[in-house]
Amino acid sequence: MKHAHVSAARGRTVEKPRHFGDTEAISAKETKRSRVKTFFKGLCAALMLALPLSVPATAQDAAPGPLRITITDGVIEPLTVAVPPFVARNPAAQDLAEDISRVIAADLSNTGLFREIPRDAHISRVSSFDAPIEYSDWKAINAQALITGSVLVEPDGRIVVQFRLFDVFSEQPLGDGLQFVGTADGWRRMAHKVADAAYSRITGEGPYFDSRVVFVSETGPKDARQKRLAVMDYDGANVQYLTSSDSIVLAPRFSPDGTKIIYTGYESGFPRVTVIDVGTLEKQTVGGVDQNMSFAPRFSPDSGRVVYSAEVAGNTDLYVLDLASGTTNRLTTAPSIETAPSFSPDGSRIVFESDRSGQPQLYVMPASGGDGSRISYGEGRYGTPVWSPKGDYIAFTKQNAGRFHIGVMRTDGSEERLLTGAFLDEGPTWAPNGRVVMFTRETAGAQGAPALYSVDITGRNLQRAATPAAASDPSWGPLLQ
Amino acid sequence: MISKISKTALILATTLALGACGDRLGAGGGAGGQGFDGAGVGANAGGFTPGGPNDPASAAYFQQNIGDRVLFAVDQSNLSAEAQTVLAGQAQWLNANPGYTALIEGHADEQGTREYNLALGGRRANAARDYLISQGVSAGRLRTISYGKERPLQICSTEACYSQNRRAVTVLAAGAGV
The missing domain is CATH 3.40.50.10070 (TolB, N-terminal domain)
Structure with a gap:
């Protein structure tokens, strides 16, 4: 686009x-x-x-x-x-x-x-x-x-x-x-x-209304959900569908310049990191050679690299792909699950989720890889960390005592603050100004369905976003130019 | 790689099986639409039908009599004694029926984040795969896929459903593997 x-x-x-x-x-x-x-x-x-x-x-x-x-x-x-x-x-x-x-x-x-x-x-x-x-x-x-x-x-x-x-x-x-x-x-x-x-x-904060959000539009029963990539204005106007519902699509992310979207797609029958050009709708799978399953991709802030998870023989680790050279480097080598990566805005670090301690927690490592250091120490399980575009907070999903929460913490794990609590909240994404997060809230039961919500980083102003059908996995794009 | 005919056959067979027994567990826990599980179900009102559930070399027999799935505890991918028994039966059957390959689907319940559950499903599928290999099934006949929490078998939001959704399902397809 x-x-x-x-x-x-x-x-x-x-x-x-x-x-x-x-x-x-x-x-x-x-x-x-x-x-x-x-x-x-x-x-x-x-x-x-x-x-x-x-x-x-x-x-x-x-x-x-x-x-x-x-x-x-x-x-x-x-x-x-x-x-x-x-x-x-x-x-x-x-x-x-x-x-x-x-x-x-x-x-x-x-x-x-x-x-x-x-x-x-x-x-x-x-x-x-x-x-x-x-x-x-x-x-x-x-x-x-x-x-x-x-x-x-x-x-x-x-x-x-x-x-x-x-x-x-x-x-x-x-x-x-x-x-x-x-x-x-x-x-x-x-x-x-x-x-x-x-x-x-x-x-005194940055603007964010002139922006778009990519999400997964969901239709059909819970055990046969059909999913399509869609983009909309931040306020729900101008919805456009990017893919058909023939294959599962998960967890899209805008490229920092807004021209591409990267996601996990099952078009080949297996989960693969896929890039779609927002303007031409051309799709391309990237990375994942010799890997059983590649997923959870995100662009680097300069759009030149993609960090993603790949599963080989049951073990999921993080890899980084240089798009220009096609070179893939492995970033983690633990026998545990390492996934849900997110670059810091300066591209120097990556926050991710790992269950190496026995349950999922958040870790920060240099963008070149390594063990990383744990930053989440509260009760419960932590996942889907996303670095704020302002660099000041990390938003995350927390699962504790049978409930899910969206929260924010400083990048060293301090000042943890839960913004929401519900049966199933997950997958925060930041507005371009780093002061609002959008996320998925799914209701319970056989008729349960997901919808998009947003909330201020103060925990105030919880709002449901208007979407034509059930919707999940929002990713807020950059401020339009 | 997925023919329209086999997809249609699967949907038809699943529908028939659902209508016939009302037991969702008995009717194809697989999600991929690949392979032959359930094929022939419903066409077998009386005696032996090749390919039907009374044909010991059929995918339907495998699914219904051997058991095509194993279940997991919350957050776990280790195999219970019961799961090992089912997988040993699967291995025996696969070893006796070399004309099939298998795609092992790993699934998770909805109580987890999407991408973590994909990884967890991958672990579960591989746990089943590794066990089959340990029982003599050639690795070249086995492939794994994870659906995470995308394809629940049961749709309620209680442990009664979750326990059925935390599963690895062995879905057969014709072929000799690589």
């Missing part, structure tokens, strides 16, 4: 001629990608250009105001935000203006960090994007943050979205206004970009 192309210009004003020059350059790329786009309309829909807007003359420079949420504290009281309908700059933009502002509000509200002030409470109507803000009207309804915007549909169908974020009680904008230009079928991405900018400015 080819992700949308973004360039951020640093001008203080929007200059139309320059802006259109950039757009033309992008159009040429788009043509080359038309085949891919046909396949993957939702995925590579938006071609965007972000430009800072000039701040209205009356406003102060964007000093970081008191409008701030610190996620790691565990937010008790959400910050109130008003998202009045974006101004349609021409009649063709009417529906989009409404839809875009709704997606922005949903992105923010669903974090649990924000509470939207309902529109019917609004006093001011924003009829012009550049009109001065009536702060008193927004204060009166206790809106701490205000997001205004406008949408224009160009004659060629391209859409232009502008927005500004205001700190109502400080009576000033929070950061520059921004403008995004993109294709109409990428309108959700543009909404996510706006929400990402607002989220980042207020929380």
